[in-house]
Amino acid sequence: MSEPVWKEHFHIHTHEADTNGLARLDALFCYFQEAAGHHATNLGVGRNDLERQGCFWVLSRCWMQIARYPAWGQKIMVRTWPRSVERLFALRDLQFISEEGEMLGTGVSAWLILSQDKHRLMRPGPIMQGVPPTPEPAMPGDVLGKPRQVKAEELSALRRFSVRYSDLDTNRHVNNAAYVRWILDGFGAERHDRFEIASIRIDYLSETILGEHIDVQAQAATPDSDQVILGVRPEGKQPVFQAGITWRERATAAPLDSNHPGNR
Numbered sequence: 001m002s003e004p005v006w007k008e009h010f011h012i013h014t015h016e017a018d019t020n021g022l023a024r025l026d027a028l029f030c031y032f033q034e035a036a037g038h039h040a041t042n043l044g045v046g047r048n049d050l051e052r053q054g055c056f057w058v059l060s061r062c063w064m065q066i067a068r069y070p071a072w073g074q075k076i077m078v079r080t081w082p083r084s085v086e087r088l089f090a091l092r093d094l095q096f097i098s099e100e101g102e103m104l105g106t107g108v109s110a111w112l113i114l115s116q117d118k119h120r121l122m123r124p125g126p127i128m129q130g131v132p133p134t135p136e137p138a139m140p141g142d143v144l145g146k147p148r149q150v151k152a153e154e155l156s157a158l159r160r161f162s163v164r165y166s167d168l169d170t171n172r173h174v175n176n177a178a179y180v181r182w183i184l185d186g187f188g189a190e191r192h193d194r195f196e197i198a199s200i201r202i203d204y205l206s207e208t209i210l211g212e213h214i215d216v217q218a219q220a221a222t223p224d225s226d227q228v229i230l231g232v233r234p235e236g237k238q239p240v241f242q243a244g245i246t247w248r249e250r251a252t253a254a255p256l257d258s259n260h261p262g263n264r
């Protein structure tokens with residue numbers, strides 16, 4: 001039986017925690033991607049369902065706001081549901097909720113459907129027409145508006161990344177969470193010890209494959225802590241992703257779960 005709202009629980013594992021003992025942002029992206037895929041399958045529009053129709057899902061844009069990062073050893077629940085179809089985008093909302101019922105974060109994502117043969121855009125309406133509407137309020141976050149424009153001279157180099165095998169997904173392209181990990185890896189430990197990302201909007205602009213080199217560049221943070229991050233191919237400077245992030249000063253790291261075997 002199909003579920004209008006999908007609920008899935010995740011445990012923050014050691015390899016998903018940062019040096020402050022909190023879940024990394026790329027881990028939260030992975031949780032959402034996992035839950036969204038399971039829900040799509042439950043609704044009859046999952047990976048295998050689309051393969052039979054000669055197409056597949058790709059995440060185009062995602063906006064996520066984190067009120068509090070969960071700690072290593074804790075469990076959280078992802079609630080997610082399809083919101084609507086807007087032009088070529090299928091929108092999906094999400095929530096991160098603690099075991100105690102605290103809202104840890106929210107987000108909204110925009111998905112595209114591409115044909116398997118030539119990766120042409122396909123309208124999601126006919127595929128999504130059998131999915132029942134969900135009576136849930138829309139989560140905040142504008143993923144359909146254009147990302148903030150930034151001039152090349154405003155950007156400075158952070159780091160060059162080479163696409164590794166572990167960055168790839170089942171479509172043999174860089175997984176969406178890997179780009180988030182690149183953003184995190186672009187900054188040193190001192191930055192992460194003092195600040196954390198409170199919100200992110202990331203736009204996936206071009207497919208990236210094994211062996212490619214991507215230069216990650218950053219705009220200087222504004223007084224209100226907003227910052228644009230851009231990933232470009234060195235040759236031709238073609239952008240492959242753009243992210244707008246907001247930093248906040250980090251509070252004292254949340255206490256680790258005393259029941260976790262690694263904390264005894």
